[in-house]
Amino acid sequence: MNATVAEDSTVLAIYTPYKKKLESSMNEVIGYSPVYLTKGSTAETLMGNFFCDALLAMGKKIDPEVQLSFGTKGGIRTEIKKGDVTVGHVFEVMPFENSLTILTLSGEQILNLANFIAKTGGQPIAGMRMEIKADKAQRIELAGQPLDLSKSYKLVTYDYLANGGDNLNALNNPLKRADFPEKVRESLMTYIKELTKNKQPINTQLDGRVKIID
Structure with a gap:
């Protein structure tokens, strides 16, 4: 179908309200x-x-004994620009139907x-700190304590x-x-909304949780 195909007013009348409702939902500002x-x-x-900070916070709500979170760079599909954060932005970050899983390892x-x-040169984590040297992990810490x-x-x-x-396979x-x-995207939205409720922006910083040592 292209611009040469005439619009069907009956079809437009049916889907336009749903389209507007979806656009309104996706444009909802939930944070900054x-x-x-x-x-x-x-x-x-x-x-x-x-x-991963959001993932860890939401994981702890389910099970307070959760100590760390993990994702992959490839699983995070896009970035979030400075400014208002909308529901649509979160869908773009995680468009998949992935659900939360807690593993005891x-x-x-x-x-x-x-x-x-x-x-793999570093991946997203929270609750754990580590150094990388010659493609090997070293000085691994969880909650400030060396990995046991x-x-x-x-x-x-x-x-x-x-x-x-x-x-x-790890x-x-x-x-x-x-x-x-x-x-996952529901958890991200909940995390952002809770920050906003507490009058806090997304205050994410680089804190040295994964370092490559020459």
């Missing part, structure tokens, strides 16, 4: 970002930090995940990654897995 949340190819990014599995992050290989940890992510998406065979119906 004082900085441009960029992705880039660096080990740590503003967009990645925002995404051994210390060894966390180490495997950290090495995946290192090998004898302990288990709870991580919040989403079903696509838990199922091995993005060539990720999350295979968790000690325990719990899937939840809430979509």
